[in-house]
Amino acid sequence: MCQLLGMNCNTPTDIVFSFEGFRRRAGLTDSHSDGFGIAFFEGKGVRVFRDNRPASLSPIGDCVKQYDIKSLNVIAHIRKATQGSVDIENTHPFIREIWGENWVFAHNGNLHDLPDMTGRFCQPIGSTDSEAAFCYMAEFLKRRFSRKPVEQEIFAAVQEVTEFLAQHGTFNFILSNGEWMIGHCATNLHYLTRQAPFGKAQRIDDESVIDFNDYAKDGDKVTIIATFPLTKDEKWTKMLSGGFVFFKNGEKVKEIIGVEKAIIDDGTLGDRIVNDCS
Secondary structure (H helix, E strand, O other): OOEEEEEEEEEEEOOHHHHHHHHOOEOOOOEOOOOEEEEEEEOOEEEEEEEOOOHHHOHHHHHHHHHOOOEEEEEEEEOOOOOOOOOHHHOOOEEEEEOOEEEEEEEEEEEOOOOOOOOOOOOOOOOOHHHHHHHHHHHHHHHHOOOOOOHHHHHHHHHHHHHHHHHHEEEEEEEEOOOEEEEEOOOOOEEEEEEOOOOEEEEOOOOOEEEHHHOOOOOOEEEEEEOOOOEOOOOOEEOOEOOEEEEEOOEEEEEEOOEEEEEOOOOOEEEEEOOOEO
């Protein structure tokens, strides 16, 4: 399946260190080679780079590194195709307008038998299950609220529509409107928050080391969300199946803890519910 990368912070920050390790998983250290995309929120706008070539080999990926764009919210995706051809229109992240805002979405998983969006206001352009699911989500939210509601209502509504879509398969995703970022875990999703006191970190995929003291200042908060950890010497939090997390300004505002898969007495897989926390 695909892999996801997101960044939410309280000061404009570049994602180069994380992205350079992440893009190596697209053909060098892993096999997610069916295209990539990365979206940077800039005010109300979104700057998007996509390629249907592997991120590790893409000149567009090199451009992202050289551009050194700073943003409060970034979503990136490396694709291992399950549905849809390897074309630009099927490359994540996807963008839709909701309540006059750009919403950006990237998915890791595989969904089947989704509702037919033919004739709906929001329709997919490509042929992926991911874009179809995002269109369903956008339509659901617009029908539920004619105007933008408060964040708590948005988070609750996203949970509701996600629970429906997750019945159709594996549904890990990252979602942002440029103000906040939501992550949902079905199988694998991890996060960490970097804040003072800052230290060094070493990438898993190429051993590169960075000292964040050279780039960050007291008060900075930067949260990274990824399918799998990108560094080997930082404490990543692994989300549980069905969990949701809501970040704003680099801080965790709310988390709904999911279900831990456990081996029960007869040797089969069971679910252990873990309490919600805020």
